[in-house]
Amino acid sequence: MTAPRTPSPLFPGPEQPRAPLADRMRPRTLAEFVGQEELLGEGKFLSSVLSARPLPSLIFWGPPGSGKTTLARIIATETKALFLPYSAVLSGIKEIKDALSELKRVGRSGERPAILFIDEIHRFNKAQQDALLPYVEDGTVTLFGTTTENPSFEIRNALLSRCRVLVLSPLTPAHVEVIVRRGLADPERGMGKPESFLSPEALRHIVDIADGDARVALNALEAAVAIAEHRNLAQVDVETAEEALRRKALLYDKDGEEHYNLISAFHKSLRGSDPDAALYWLARMLEGGEDPLYIARRMIRFASEDVGNAAPGALPVTLSAAETYRTLGSPEGELALAQAAVYLATAPKSNRVYVAFGRALKEVRAGGSHPVPLHLRNAPTHLMKELGYGEKYRYPHDFADAFVPENYFPETLGPRKYYEPSEAGYEKTIAERLKAWWGSVRKK
Numbered sequence: 164m165t166a167p168r169t170p171s172p173l174f175p176g177p178e179q180p181r182a183p184l185a186d187r188m189r190p191r192t193l194a195e196f197v198g199q200e201e202l203l204g205e206g207k208f209l210s211s212v213l214s215a216r217p218l219p220s221l222i223f224w225g226p227p228g229s230g231k232t233t234l235a236r237i238i239a240t241e242t243k244a245l246f247l248p249y250s251a252v253l254s255g256i257k258e259i260k261d262a263l264s265e266l267k268r269v270g271r272s273g274e275r276p277a278i279l280f281i282d283e284i285h286r287f288n289k290a291q292q293d294a295l296l297p298y299v300e301d302g303t304v305t306l307f308g309t310t311t312e313n314p315s316f317e318i319r320n321a322l323l324s325r326c327r328v329l330v331l332s333p334l335t336p337a338h339v340e341v342i343v344r345r346g347l348a349d350p351e352r353g354m355g356k357p358e359s360f361l362s363p364e365a366l367r368h369i370v371d372i373a374d375g376d377a378r379v380a381l382n383a384l385e386a387a388v389a390i391a392e393h394r395n396l397a398q399v400d401v402e403t404a405e406e407a408l409r410r411k412a413l414l415y416d417k418d419g420e421e422h423y424n425l426i427s428a429f430h431k432s433l434r435g436s437d438p439d440a441a442l443y444w445l446a447r448m449l450e451g452g453e454d455p456l457y458i459a460r461r462m463i464r465f466a467s468e469d470v471g472n473a474a475p476g477a478l479p480v481t482l483s484a485a486e487t488y489r490t491l492g493s494p495e496g497e498l499a500l501a502q503a504a505v506y507l508a509t510a511p512k513s514n515r516v517y518v519a520f521g522r523a524l525k526e527v528r529a530g531g532s533h534p535v536p537l538h539l540r541n542a543p544t545h546l547m548k549e550l551g552y553g554e555k556y557r558y559p560h561d562f563a564d565a566f567v568p569e570n571y572f573p574e575t576l577g578p579r580k581y582y583e584p585s586e587a588g589y590e591k592t593i594a595e596r597l598k599a600w601w602g603s604v605r606k607k
Contacts, residue, residue, distance in 0.1 A: 184385035185378045187352040188345065189233050196237065197377075198338040199230060199331055208329065209234070213241055218276045220299055220306040222284070222314050222323070225331025228376030231309040234329070235280055238307075245277040247304070251286035256294050263295075267303045277304045284308030285317035292319045299325055312489075333375030340370050342377045346384050354388050360397075361387075365404035372408050372452050383408050422453070426461060429504075433462075434469050438508035445504050449497055459485035462503050473513035473588035480506050511588030519582035526579065533573030566600050 190196040193203060202209045212219060221238075223231035239246040247266075249259050259279070266277060279298070281287070299306045299322070306326060310317060314328055334342075346353045347361055354360075365387065373380035386407035387399045396403065429444035448458060463485065466477035484503035488496035542552035559565045572578050584594035 183382065184346055184353065185381040188342070188349065188381055190230075190237065191240070193237055193241070196230065196233065197341050198334045199234070201332070202234075202329060209238075212327070213238065217302065218242055218244065218278070218305045220326040221308075222318060222326045222328045223307070223309045223331060224311075224314050224328055226311060226333045226375060228373070228378040228380075229331040229334055230377070231331055232280075232282060234331075235278075235307045235309065239278050239280075243275055244305070245275060246280060247277065248280040248282070251281055251283045256287065256291040260294060263298045263303055267298065267301075278307050279304040281306070281308045283310065285310040285312040285314075289319050292322050296321055296325075334377055335375070336370050339373050339375065339377060339380050340366065343369055343380050343384055346381050347388075354384070356388065360391075361399045362401060364401040365399045368401050368404045369408070374452060374454070425451070425453075426458075429458070430461065430465060433465055433504065433507045434512065436508055436512070438505045441504045441508045442501060445501060449493075449500075455488050455493065455497060455500060456485060459488060459500060459503075462500070462507060465507055468517045469512055469514055470507060470510045471513040471516040471590070472593055473585065473590045474510035475589055477507055477510050511590075513585045513587045513590050515583055515585050515590065522581040523579075526576075526581075530576060533575045536570065536572075536574050539571065564600075568601075 193209075196203065201207065204210065212221065218238075221235070223235060225231050236246065238244075247262065259281075263279065279295070281295075284292070295306060298304050306322075308318070308326070314323055314326075318326075343361075343366060344358065347356050348358060349355065361384070369380055369383045369387070372383065383404065387404045390396075390403050390407055391399045425444055425448050429441060429448065432440035432444055445458065449455060459481065462481045463478070466481045470477040481503045484499040487499035490496065491499075537551045538554060538556040540547070540552040542548045547553075557567045557569060559567050561567075570578060584590040584597065586594065
């Protein structure tokens with residue numbers, strides 16, 4: 164009689180569901196890993212890390228699905244390290260500190276390193292990051308952190324200075340295709356299907372929509388195969404792949420003319436104050452696979468270029484929409500982009516700041532480096548004061564309405580007028596204020 168099989172993620176027992184395909188196909192060795200050739204191989208960055216003792220702390224920076232967590236786990240396996248995984252989203256800093264304090268108290272046998280792995284470490288605030296420092300500094304643990312955000316902005320300098328940063332690139336379509344084919348064919352960890360079970364058109368659609376994210380591609384493959392099996396289909400065709408992804412294969416070439424056509428239509432709909440058309444083009448781009456953060460960046464630019472001071476709230480609204488999408492991802496975060504698009508389309512419009520800045524740039528580029536007037540210069544030293552730096556400067560707060568007529572331009576250039584506010588929205592208030600201050604002083 165055969166002994167009962169021990170449940171595992173690969174061979175689930177009656178109470179243990181089969182792990183998702185993306186987890187089952189996670190590479191276990193560097194030989195299985197696909198992509199990131201600039202980090203792997205003889206003489207490359209990762210080979211030096213594996214041979215280093217003590218093991219250095221690392222920050223894995225790259226887009227979703229590029230292999231950050233996988234590489235961290237492979238390094239732990241290759242170096243026979245104790246791996247302590249935590250999520251900055253799900254785990255509290257007290258929980259982590261308690262585990263580290265216990266680890267420090269009991270010590271470790273031999274030379275086996277301990278790796279504290281923090282997924283999405285940028286979600287920890289500065290104080291939480293500082294709390295990890297003592298354990299990294301005294302060698303209790305080696306810190307591994309993953310982030311999709313620029314570590315220079317999101318990781319404390321004190322912590323970042325003790326880490327080496329591994330920059331991971333998005334997987335190429337060729338990389339994603341290899342991963343999908345493996346997931347389809349692998350008889351133990353994968354779907355165990357022949358290559359012909361996935362049509363070339365369906366494969367291309369999955370690869371395109373994944374946009375360099377291996378996890379998205381494998382999740383889509385698993386869903387598509389499940390639909391095909393449920394319907395007794397002989398093959399996953401493009402319609403099945405679309406249903407699995409809930410996205411049609413729209414006419415959209417992110418690197419070609421259609422990319423520019425759609426973003427142009429979206430931009431002009433916003434400028435033309437048509438929220439309905441703006442929502443249509445936004446939906447077209449998102450469904451076609453455009454990077455939502457690219458759209459967000461274009462709306463941020465639009466807020467300054469086409470709305471400007473007519474509705475100063477446009478800039479924080481679009482910045483908040485971009486941050487909301489970074490936090491929530493798709494599909495939840497797409498609603499924030501839609502909200503920002505409607506705000507921009509219905510806001511009063513003014514390009515006067517855009518035009519004024521262009522005039523100032525033109526003058527600077529044509530006129531050379533005019534010296535700063537003495538009364539506008541800072542005078543931090545006695546010598547500078549003797550030379551007249553800051554002399555005769557009139558402090559506006561000492562005057563009524565915190566205003567005093569003054570020349571703030573180079574004396575060799577003389578006053579100029581670049582900014583001419585419109586009568587739209589808040590800019591009308593700005594125009595009235597400037598007229599009251601400078602109307603009798605500065606002329607066009």
